[in-house]
Amino acid sequence: MMITDKLLSDAKFYGKLIGMLFDKEDLVSSKIKGTALERRLTLINVDPEEYPDYLIRLTRGLIPTLSVITPNLDLVAIIESSNVEYMITSLKDVVSEYSSGKINPVRIPEYAPEPMEASEASIYEAINRVVDREPADFRVIELVESIAKGEKRYSSITKYINPLDQISLYYLGRGELKGNFAIYEAVKAIKGENSDIEDYISEGRVFRSSRKENWGLLTDEAIVGYALLIRYLREGNDSDLNQAIKIKEFIKSNLETEKGFRDVVPKDPLTNIVYLEPLANAEAAVFLSALWQATEDEEAKGMTYKALGIAAVKSGYLAVSARIAHALLRLNHGIKTSVPGKYDDVRVMFNKKVECKFKQGDKCSDNLEEFHGLGLEE
Structure with missing residues (x-):
């Protein structure tokens, strides 16, 4: 379990977004450490092999992906790139546009389709x-x-x-x-x-x-x-x-x-x-x-x-x-x-x-x- 109630409540209290980085190695945290971006975002590295349940809810299945969500579990953005600098630049833009009201987050939907009859x-x-x-x-x-x-x-x-x-x-x-x-x-x-x-x-x-x-x-x-x-x-x-x-x-x-x-x-x-x-x-x-x-x-x-x-x-x-x-x-x-x-x-x-x-x-x-x-x- 990575997304705890405490994580969400802390992010809400401090007015932060939450970034979920799906990659085997975290190459982003060190580059935003001590910056204004770090103060506006809580970043979590997620091993996509260990947590496919997170992967399926927050990505399109591509790796690396950085998904940005609100403390209310609304989806703000999905950034797909193997270029770390591009990912960070895009992340800055997302945080800025969200703060200025230019991005409307969407609810992460349930998936419960109507059953069909299986056939030979x-x-x-x-x-x-x-x-x-x-x-x-x-x-x-x-x-x-x-x-x-x-x-x-x-x-x-x-x-x-x-x-x-x-x-x-x-x-x-x-x-x-x-x-x-x-x-x-x-x-x-x-x-x-x-x-x-x-x-x-x-x-x-x-x-x-x-x-x-x-x-x-x-x-x-x-x-x-x-x-x-x-x-x-x-x-x-x-x-x-x-x-x-x-x-x-x-x-x-x-x-x-x-x-x-x-x-x-x-x-x-x-x-x-x-x-x-x-x-x-x-x-x-x-x-x-x-x-x-x-x-x-x-x-x-x-x-x-x-x-x-x-x-x-x-x-x-x-x-x-x-x-x-x-x-x-x-x-x-x-x-x-x-x-x-x-x-x-x-x-x-x-x-x-x-x-x-x-x-x-x-x-x-x-x-x-x-x-x-x-x-x-x-």
Whole structure:
């Protein structure tokens, strides 16, 4: 928590604006120290990787960015530049124009769109975008590899994969994950490699990083929860399932709204602004659909559909459509197994209650190959 009630009340008392600098390194404070600008502005450096919840509310997603707000959380200006001198000059102009009444601040809006119905068309949407070589994150790659394995007509689509980032390259076995973030440890676990994922979990609460400053982000909760379930699928240890259930309960207690799920647990006046982020809700749907398979918990299933409703609002984005596709494959075409193992199929989940080796709907089989097709229309 960086924007405290005390910070806001002090800024209001002294007539100051608040500058939020989103960059890994603060190169601005030293240059305005002792100047008139410092007396009119409280500057806070925000690590954008540690605080994506601040980033999404105060920027357009570009880094570096300096966002200027009032003590009432009205947005005055957004300055985007990697040139420090330009940023400071622009900041001086903003403060001057605000003081003279030439800038009318705007309220930082909530984002709570009306839910839409998710469709299996997202499966084909994801496939087509991958074929068009749109950059693919690890979740897209996971889906595409599973589809290529399960549907002969799509067996060659993996050759079109264009990895988006460091995590994608790692997932493909082409790089390393450098940094102490919960998401990194979760992806390691999903990939079946050694992971310190437990170090980031406390009774369902997931810390963003080893710094343990920020916590309770929906994306982190969902990816870590899913990683625990994949380990449960491979090894069958109840401890992993129990931790995943606690994460689901944490999400329900702290992030659920009438329409969908908040992007983060509200901890201060800024994060108290409701934001139902579609990509985070799509990630939650992946986790919750897998949990429903493992437990047959109807509450988890209902939460999955709620998350999908918000995700569907941005289904035109590859990262979102792939996650929608993943969740719907589990909900509509899922396969439960009574035998833990490494299956590399996004439809499969371990469930101790299953009375046969593999079960899809009402059909049982001793061979996963009998469910080779994904059940999609030609």
